[in-house]
Amino acid sequence: MAITLRAKWEFAAAGQALPRQQAEATFPSMTVVVNGRDDFTLENYRRVSEGGEPVTIGPRAREAMAAARADFLRLLESDRTQFIYGVTSSFGPRVKVTIPPEQQREHARGFEFRGNWARGFGGGYLDERVVRGIIFARLANFVAGNSKARPVIAERFAALLDGPLPPVPLDGEVGAGEVLPLAHVLRDFPRDGIEEGEANPVVNGSPVSAALAADAALRAAPRLDRAERVLALSAAAFGVPADAYAEELGELWGDEDEAAALAALRRHLASASPGRRQAGQVPASFLILGRVLGQAHRAVAGLTEAARVSLRSVTDNPVYVPPDAAHPLGQALSTGGFHNAMAYPALNALAAAWADLTLLIGRHVTALRADDPAAGLGSELSALAEEARAAAMPTLLPAAVNDPQDDVSSPVFGAYRREATAAECLDGALSLLAGEASRVLDAAGRKGPDPA
Structure with a gap:
């Protein structure tokens, strides 16, 4: 049986192939080898997260880590009373507790990666591909030696990709950094043999933000392409002149x-x-397509750049800086790298772009149904537009009340969830518009754009 133009566009708008024509994406059985921070690209992220490829720590990275570990130990042994967060001090709210030199090795071995403080709440769980992405993003801290850890710690982390992967709550982030979601990721991480300075590189930093930004970025460009194709179909159905x-x-x-x-x-x-x-005779919702879609292009590009930078960033706290002329033993610096200030504004901007497009789609359907408004899809599209608008309310930096140490929280989980909600609303609206525009063209016997 022949497939109508309307059916073809409904499948295309939903990001689906036609029946019996859908081919499963296949990835070659390969391994991502990381030797330096330049290997933490969006393409390698995709290979690991979506393609299921394992990660191998390359020889240059192992050499750099071993050398930096030796340098760090020389710094530590030069004065075990100096302040190095998590090494000569305790963690988090107990940071003012000094660990005596003779107890520092035991303190490192006793660090707990999981427990009651790792509980999540509500909101479902991250997709397994995102958990894989978090593990990949975390390794960027290790490969140049800034983590202070031995190569074996990075290799243990990479081995988590062999699975099984633990569930990570989507709403498990209520701290200044990302220790809570990372505690879930580390459910099966072997704790034996942890040495001074090797606990924090595993649970500190902001690899979750990097992974969430990268995951959304990889889906944003195909979604924008679908939106442009469906909105062009709508313009053709309405008969918008080319000079628009x-x-x-x-x-x-x-x-x-x-x-x-x-x-x-x-x-x-x-x-x-x-x-x-x-x-x-053309409504504004058709005439402004170039400008509103241009804003979506900016939002996609902004999130892609935030993901690119975040994936290769070193975000440890403390971070080890190798020796130089001014600091012959190197430096262990306490930092705010555990907070990613790029990811959530970029996700906010993308959610707003999706919400604007969802509203435009509702106006297009109304225009296409002008001769028969009673048969329209107004209520359904209005509901999608309102849900998208609610999701596009910006997620901002939240204060943590009555906590003198972790007095702000990370907003990235909320921003990621809101962008995903706005994107789902846009996808639903695109499917409805594709069907309606194709119906108009079929009824008039006119040719529309090719959905392929």
Whole structure:
């Protein structure tokens, strides 16, 4: 039986292949080898998180870690009374407790990666691909020696990818850093033989933020492409004249993202029947497509950049800086690397872009149904638009009340969840618009853009 244009576009808008034409993505059986921070790319992240590939610590990384470990021990032995967080002091709220030199080795061996403080609450769990991504992102701290840890600790961490992977609560983040979700990731991490300075590199830092940003970024570009194709289909169905998306507008507006959005609309509309309406008959929701889609381009690019930077960042607290002329033994610096200030604003911006597009889609359906408004999808699309708008309310830095040490909390989990909700609303709205625009074109016997 022939498949109608409407059916083809409904599948395409949902990001699905046609029946019996859907091919499963396959990844070659390979291994990601990491020798330095430059190996922590979005592509390698995808290979590990989605492709299921293992990670091997390369020889250059093992050499760098071993050398830095020896340097750090020389720094520590030079004065075991100096302040090095988690090594000569206790952790978290007990940071003012000094660990006597003769107890520091035992203190390191006794560190607990799990317990009551690792409980999550509500909200479901992260997808397994994201848990794999967290493990990958954590290894960036190790490979150049900044973690102070021996190569065996990094290798143990990489071995967690062999599974089984533990469930990590989506709403398990209520601290200044990311110790709580990492405690879930570390459920099966072997604790035997931990030495001074090797506990914090495992549980401190902000690899969860890096993984959440990377996961959302990898899904953002395909979603934006689907949105552009479906909105071009809608413009074709309504009969928007070609000059609404003319190339000259990109130059006049002076923004490369808006120019890219206009180019995408022209590309998708190239094979469609020409527009039949005068510019004065076209609602604003069609005319502003280039500008609103341009903002979505900016948001996708912003999140992609935040993910790129975050994946290769060293975020340990404390972080070890190798020796130089001014510091012949190196330095152990207490830092705020456990807080990622790039990820959640970028996720906020993307959620807002998805919400705006969801609203535009509702206006398009109303315009396409102008001759028969009673048969429209107004209530369903209005509900999706309102849910997306609620999800797009910005997630900001939350205060932690009555906690003199961890007096702020990380907002990245909330931002990630809100972006995912807004994205789901957009996906649903795109499917409805694809079906409605295809119906209009089928009924008129007109050609629309190719959904492929």
